[in-house]
Amino acid sequence: MNVLIVYAHPEPRSLNGALRDFAVQRLRRAGHDVIVSDLYAMGWQPSITDADFLDRDASQPLKIEAASEHAFASSTQSSDIAEEQRKLLWADALILQFPMWWFAMPAIMKGWVDRVYAYGFAYGVGEHSDRRWGDRYGEGTFKGKRAMLMVTAGGWESHYSARGVNGRMEDLLFPIHHGILYYPGFDVLPPFVIYRTSRLDQARYRATLEALGERLDTLFETAPIPYRMQNGGDYEIPSMVLEPGLSAGREGLDIHLADK
């Protein structure tokens, strides 16, 4: 199978660099084809600007959605954007690997999402009717592909636990898992998270590689997070509010899991 790793760390001689090299090797040995988008090494430009839209009329105000739609449809996107889109279409699985900075992905990776996720490609896909609200949340361009996060965090695991002070890791990752990956159609696997990375001794490092290897070996079998499909009848259209009988009387992010 084809695996795209999008990787965001400025220092190759880092834990993240070592984990990336391990992942590439492990996946290739299993027979997969692997491409790495090493955003720092590529000099990835993170900010959406005029220059992303090659034939736009600069005398007019930039309306990003319209500019993105036109540029994607007419193949007048900046070439770095189009290249990443080709990699996404090629991939059977996407791995986003990054250190968690301020409870989110580094700016350079957010800028990969902001720029590569064009209108007509990752959003603005599909029809709107009284039975469907576009192809999103379980449908869309990436339907049938899988995605997984590989995340390092400096803090203690208990600080990110169900009642930990940082907020539960699953909830902190929801905007990425559900909003960035499930929205355009990926099946989202449980994340691979390494905590307290500044105190990673050799024994825990070896255990980490073993656990990561296991996750990579089962990349195409692991059950995805069971988010509810948008157009499967669970949400009212067009309000997109969960039907009252499902996760009845509850709020919060867990209600979007089909098994809760």
Added chain:
Amino acid sequence: MNVLIVYAHPEPRSLNGALRDFAVQRLRRAGHDVIVSDLYAMGWQPSITDADFLDRDASQPLKIEAASEHAFASSTQSSDIAEEQRKLLWADALILQFPMWWFAMPAIMKGWVDRVYAYGFAYGVGEHSDRRWGDRYGEGTFKGKRAMLMVTAGGWESHYSARGVNGRMEDLLFPIHHGILYYPGFDVLPPFVIYRTSRLDQARYRATLEALGERLDTLFETAPIPYRMQNGGDYEIPSMVLEPGLSAGREGLDIHLADK
């Protein structure tokens, strides 16, 4: 009072541009001093790189936390970072204004956080003991200052409601509110969010300005979101797990509110 607006939109002739101009004018008329960090206009560089740390030894691997600590303590940070830190220290209130892209802030603003929030400034502050775990979550460099988000979202408000398909807006913003603003000590005000911005007619635009004006007029009186202080006895040290008797038996992000 002093108000810093950090603003991230590439097009001045946009709804965000108009709201920013309105906010600056409204605050100045009320007697406040206002500085705007217009990240696109400033050509803000979003990615943490070697160049942020002026006297580092490039033959050694970049360890970001250590490099940040040293550069902040020895005043050898890149000048653009130091300048934003001075603005933060000057400000009594911080407003982060941005369009929500993919359920988070644009890359250029995340890069403002990643780079300006140095070790010893926004994290790595205070002592660790059996009674305290650093100055964070209600304490820290920005204690006594207030912060508020001004966010535009293309989607419908109901899609972001308590049971809406996107996830509840408060939960999507938790990594910013709690993780980026409350962590280094800001009192965090309820956000000002404008939904469905592509269908904003004149009547709703006028109502939006009126509501925004009211929020700006009461910027220094509005009650903050009642997040629990880390070192106030609510969390066990060092596990930083919420005491069992508080929000008993519950999980999820709301348990970090003192009134729930």
